[in-house]
Amino acid sequence: MTPFLERFPLVRHIGTLGPLIALLGACLFFASQSPRFLSGQNFSLILQQVMVVGVLGIGQTLIILTAGIDLSCGMVMALGAVLMSKLAVDTGISVPLAILCGLAATTLFGVINGLLVTKVNLPPFIVTLGTLNIAFAINQIYSGAQTVTDLPDGLTALGNTFSLGDVAISYGSILMLLAYAASWFLLRETAPGRHAYAVGNNPEAARLTGIATKRVLLFVYGLAGLSYGVAAMLSVARTGVGDPQAGQTENLDTITAVVLGGTSLFGGRGSVLGTLVGAVIVGVFRNGLTLMGVSSVYQILITGILVILAVTADQVSRKGR
Amino acid sequence: MNAEFDNNPGHMPPPDHLPPPGSPVLQARGLVKRYGRVTAIDGADFDLRSGEILAVIGDNGAGKSSLIKALSGAVVPDEGEILLDGKPVAFRSPMDARKAGIETVYQDLAVAPAMTIAENLFLGRELLRPGMLGTLLRCLDKPRMLAEATAHMQSLKIGIRSMKQAVETLSGGQRQGVAVARSAAFARHVVIMDEPTAALGVKEGNMVLELIRRVRDRGLPVILISHNMPHVFEIADRIHVHRMGKRAAVLNPRRISMNDAVAVMTGALAVEDIPPECHA
Ligand SMILES: Nc1ncnc2c1ncn2[C@@H]1O[C@H](COP(=O)(O)OP(=O)(O)OP(=O)(O)O)[C@@H](O)[C@H]1O
Ligand SMILES: [Mg+2]
Numbered sequence: 001m002t003p004f005l006e007r008f009p010l011v012r013h014i015g016t017l018g019p020l021i022a023l024l025g026a027c028l029f030f031a032s033q034s035p036r037f038l039s040g041q042n043f044s045l046i047l048q049q050v051m052v053v054g055v056l057g058i059g060q061t062l063i064i065l066t067a068g069i070d071l072s073c074g075m076v077m078a079l080g081a082v083l084m085s086k087l088a089v090d091t092g093i094s095v096p097l098a099i100l101c102g103l104a105a106t107t108l109f110g111v112i113n114g115l116l117v118t119k120v121n122l123p124p125f126i127v128t129l130g131t132l133n134i135a136f137a138i139n140q141i142y143s144g145a146q147t148v149t150d151l152p153d154g155l156t157a158l159g160n161t162f163s164l165g166d167v168a169i170s171y172g173s174i175l176m177l178l179a180y181a182a183s184w185f186l187l188r189e190t191a192p193g194r195h196a197y198a199v200g201n202n203p204e205a206a207r208l209t210g211i212a213t214k215r216v217l218l219f220v221y222g223l224a225g226l227s228y229g230v231a232a233m234l235s236v237a238r239t240g241v242g243d244p245q246a247g248q249t250e251n252l253d254t255i256t257a258v259v260l261g262g263t264s265l266f267g268g269r270g271s272v273l274g275t276l277v278g279a280v281i282v283g284v285f286r287n288g289l290t291l292m293g294v295s296s297v298y299q300i301l302i303t304g305i306l307v308i309l310a311v312t313a314d315q316v317s318r319k320g321r
Numbered sequence: 322m323n324a325e326f327d328n329n330p331g332h333m334p335p336p337d338h339l340p341p342p343g344s345p346v347l348q349a350r351g352l353v354k355r356y357g358r359v360t361a362i363d364g365a366d367f368d369l370r371s372g373e374i375l376a377v378i379g380d381n382g383a384g385k386s387s388l389i390k391a392l393s394g395a396v397v398p399d400e401g402e403i404l405l406d407g408k409p410v411a412f413r414s415p416m417d418a419r420k421a422g423i424e425t426v427y428q429d430l431a432v433a434p435a436m437t438i439a440e441n442l443f444l445g446r447e448l449l450r451p452g453m454l455g456t457l458l459r460c461l462d463k464p465r466m467l468a469e470a471t472a473h474m475q476s477l478k479i480g481i482r483s484m485k486q487a488v489e490t491l492s493g494g495q496r497q498g499v500a501v502a503r504s505a506a507f508a509r510h511v512v513i514m515d516e517p518t519a520a521l522g523v524k525e526g527n528m529v530l531e532l533i534r535r536v537r538d539r540g541l542p543v544i545l546i547s548h549n550m551p552h553v554f555e556i557a558d559r560i561h562v563h564r565m566g567k568r569a570a571v572l573n574p575r576r577i578s579m580n581d582a583v584a585v586m587t588g589a590l591a592v593e594d595i596p597p598e599c600h601a
Contacts, residue, residue, distance in 0.1 A: 189463075190460055197433070198444055201433040201436060202432065202434065207415065208425075210415050210419050211444070
């Protein structure tokens with residue numbers, strides 16, 4: 001990146017210009033293809049469509065920044081979503097308490113991932129492949145593979161909208177933006193955030209400079225688990241049900257968003273704002289292609305190609321260093 | 322943890338205390354460290370006295386880096402004891418040694434290449450904002466870190482324009498400068514440098530030597546590991562010769578010739594055959 005471009009704060013914060021250009025290009029393209037694309041209402045819709053992947057992507061980014069990866073995020077989220085809705089419907093406990101239980105469960109899963117990575121020294125890829133299946137199975141057993149319906153209003157409140165001019169914006173998308181602001185602040189402005197980067201960039205150096213690298217990793221995995229719980233709240237609010245089959249496409253979509261956002265799979269480089277851009281890119285493609293009448297199979301094809309392009313860019317820029 | 326490191330590297334901190342020159346500062350007795358079948362440290366003794374620059378020389382694989390890793394808490398020895406100011410210490414982690422005022426420049430520098438110079442200087446002991454922001458949220462005081470990093474690098478005459486540059490954009494010599502500056506900034510008791518001049522050109526190498534002298538003259542003893550014999554003979558007060566995992570001899574650079582020192586190091590000259598006045 002040239003020093004000139006680095007002077008712009010937004011460019012510096014996202015780390016690379018690529019994702020923003022890609023987003024802008026995609027928007028221009030779809031605007032030229034469909035007159036309905038470029039409207040406030042449509043953008044509000046895109047935000048609602050990406051909010052679950054977006055919030056999951058926060059946790060995924062944290063973990064990838066430490067040179068790990070989380071394959072379990074979607075399944076953990078689905079478990080949290082079913083737990084929240086089933087507790088609220090079956091046991092009749094209050095909605096906040098049910099949500100709290102869901103958040104605790106997903107955070108616990110994150111902490112378990114973190115413990116296996118730090119204490120047993122297993123690679124994150126294998127650990128989370130295991131918890132992916134464990135979370136899925138527990139979820140099926142607990143729910144009897146039945147979707148939980150007739151949720152109390154409180155659980156779906158985040159799906160409600162408020163009007164800004166003639167655009168209806170959901171509370172859920174605002175929550176997503178707040179979660180991004182908080183994690184951006186954590187990563188950029190606090191010592192634990194910088195330590196997460198250092199652990200991903202050069203773990204041995206981080207250890208030698210006295211950073212408690214295992215504690216940092218445990219914190220990161222736990223926090224990621226919490227973000228999956230927040231995503232579970234959004235998923236329940238958006239769909240209006242507790243769906244044990246949820247999270248299956250989101251699982252890989254988060255990795256797509258992280259990579260499209262310019263965060264390196266090798267760790268230590270990237271930013272959470274990039275992931276937001278990446279998630280919106282995925283959302284814009286899905287939305288724009290739908291408006292153009294392209295069938296969903298082709299949408300999957302195109303997202304697949306996008307990911308490979310993004311990983312190639314990461315690999316090439318890594319060689320350049 | 323924060324208050325402890327809340328010092329000001331822009332103006333090098335004074336050492337904890339100045340013991341009489343020549344008194345023992347850091348000692349080791351019978352250290353052993355095994356990696357599987359390899360015995361990296363094989364019953365090594367070690368003595369660093371106050372106010373001195375102690376060079377450690379030895380062939381590749383002699384165990385020099387392993388020795389200083391044990392002294393700096395980076396590895397925990399299997400056997401033997403380490404004494405600081407005559408008192409036994411047990412460093413479980415690099416942080417323990419740092420807390421005791423021992424700073425180390427590792428052979429592979431231990432920097433995070435994607436992070437900025439300022440961040441690397443303060444890695445692991447960032448300056449935090451005053452008040453709740455610092456204690457509760459552990460918010461960084463970025464302006465102060467930047468200012469102090471700049472002042473410190475200037476005081477060491479390390480010519481780097483921006484402290485916001487990522488370390489990976491620096492030349493090898495500049496990176497070494499950053500690592501040396503970091504240890505000089507925070508050391509209060511002992512500075513250990515593993516090959517600090519290895520990647521440097523003549524000018525930068527002399528700069529680091531000058532820096533090492535300045536650290537010593539501030540009262541901090543320095544352990545310098547180097548393969549560069551002219552550097553060693555130019556700067557060292559005593560030379561610890563390491564051979565096959567243990568200390569073979571301690572030599573006086575003003576009495577022994579460079580050739581004889583190298584001969585001891587390689588085993589071509591038996592320690593018994595050196596005249597007594599050459600020992601230190
Ligand atoms: N982490 C490790 N695992 C296994 N063996 C090791 C490890 N660290 C060092 N060794 C072995 O210990 C021995 C001493 O290594 P060490 O790095 O201390 O030597 P050195 O004197 O610093 O060499 P050089 O001059 O090349 O830096 C070598 O045989 C090395 O292979
Ligand atoms: Mg070495």
